Amino acid sequence: MTRKLTVGVVGGGIGAMQIEAFRALPDLYSLEVICDIDASRVESLAAKHAIPNVLTDFDALIARDLDIISICTPSGLHFEQAKKALLAGRNVIVEKPFASSLAEADELAKVEQESGKRLCPIFQYRFADGLAQLQRLRERGLVGKAYAATVETHWRRLPAYYDNPWRGRWAKELGGCLVTHAIHNHDMLMRVLGPVRSIYARTATRVNPIETEDCAAAVLEMADGSFATLSVTLGSQEEISRLRFCFDGLTVESNHSPYNPGKAPWRFIAADPERQKVVDVAIAEVDPAPELYAGQFSRLHKALTEGGELPVSIADARPSLELITAAYHSARTGEAVRLPIGQDHPLYAGWLPPTARGRA
Structure with missing residues (x-):
């Protein structure tokens, strides 16, 4: 029998979209708590989604006996809240960006390992049928x-x-x-x-x-x-x-949906009609699967209950922070920046401009 994982969500903004996804997977998750500093918003979400418990304090949330804490708060809070939740013995889902620097990302990786719990950054766009079709073509050696x-x-x-x-x-x-x-x-x-x-x-x-x-x-x-x-x-x-x-031999274009470009249909344009037939057959082999948050959460449940790789790990998500770090450094210096970025890089400890550091 499938074991339901209990979840507490903190943050009722983007968290409302996560709640919808958890509710779409009733055999996998039991949404137990919603937490937000806005009491009226948290009460409204709880009533709408039949969530039994409401809180306005994060420390009270991580004190609950829950399998997962999902962090959907403003970005500047993600690192500290994720770290506290791991140290409290909870698995963690955290919205993007999951940290404000490469140094924080590396610290979270250490805390995750020491805690024995797991942290899954959100990258829900990865879970969509169009992108899966391209990945299938690559597996078949059809992408040059x-x-x-x-x-x-x-x-x-x-x-x-x-x-x-x-x-x-x-x-x-x-x-x-x-x-x-x-x-x-x-x-x-x-x-x-x-x-x-x-x-x-x-x-x-x-x-x-x-x-x-x-x-x-x-x-x-x-x-x-x-x-x-x-x-x-x-x-x-x-x-x-x-x-x-x-x-080489194939041009690929996503759909133009602003908030789900990974979904099908994508355009796969092969170099000649015979190759196009092979490409079309391979694409047709990809069965539709849950997308976006539901797609990530369904795979997360399997990883947490059966073991194996997370759908998105800290190591998977770290390159996104590295790209941001390099982009800001390039924009400020007017120079190209080479990657990977090491601990000796000026922005390894944070990409915020000096005038913004330490401000609440």
């Missing part, structure tokens, strides 16, 4: 040498979006469009093409009067020798996300 790729994260954020007191502020959100918006698409790029060798990036604040960047562009050299370009803006009148890959 990579040449170039483009990633567009063109979203729209109006001034009202920043009425929330932690958005658009370095110390609370830990960055702008590179951290809170494009991070998922850039993670998908690295899932497909592998590690980044170097990056040249530029950032600007052009759309709204905020502390952090809302436009960015970058050129990446990948470790396999291919190139990728990144384009990010929060000033697009039509919201899209698009990933396009040019391989």
Whole structure:
């Protein structure tokens, strides 16, 4: 019989989307507690989703006998709350970015190992049928040498979006469009093409009067020798996300859904009709599976109850923080930055600008 895992969610903003996913997996999870400093919001979520317990204090939450604590609070709180939950003997799910520096990511890896519990960063865009189809083609040897790729994260954020007191502020959100918006698409790029060798990036604040960047562009050299370009803006009148890959014998393009570009259908354009037939057959072999949060959580349940690899581990998610670190350093120095980034790098301990460090 499948063992249900008990869950407490802290943070009722993005946490509401996680709650929907947990509720969609009733045989796997029992959502026991919702915690938020906003008492009215937490009461409303509890009533809507029949969650039996409400709290407004994080320490009270991690004191509960729960299998998992899911952290959906403002970004600047993620590291400390994840660390406290691990030390309290709880498995942890944590929204992106799961830490505010590579140093914190490496510390969490040590705490995870010492605690005997497991930490799963959120990268829900990875779990979608279109991306799975591309991975199947790669397994079949139908994806040749990579040449170039483009990633567009063109979203729209109006001034009202920043009425929330932690958005658009370095110390609370830990960055702008590179951290809170494009991070998922850039993670998908690295899932497909592998590690980044170097990056040249530029950032600007052009759309709204905020502390952090809302436009960015970058050129990446990948470790396999291919190139990728990144384009990010929060000033697009039509919201899209698009990933396009040019391989030897195959061009691949994602759908344009801004918040789930990994879902099918994707376009797979082969070099000739015979190769196209083989590609189409391989794609058809991929059965639809739970996507986004439900996709990640269904795989997480298996890892926690049966053992094996997490759907996303700290090691899996760390390259996203390394790319952010390198992009900000390149934008500030005007120079290309080589990866990997070691402990001697000026931003290893944190990518926030000096004027933002230590601010509440």
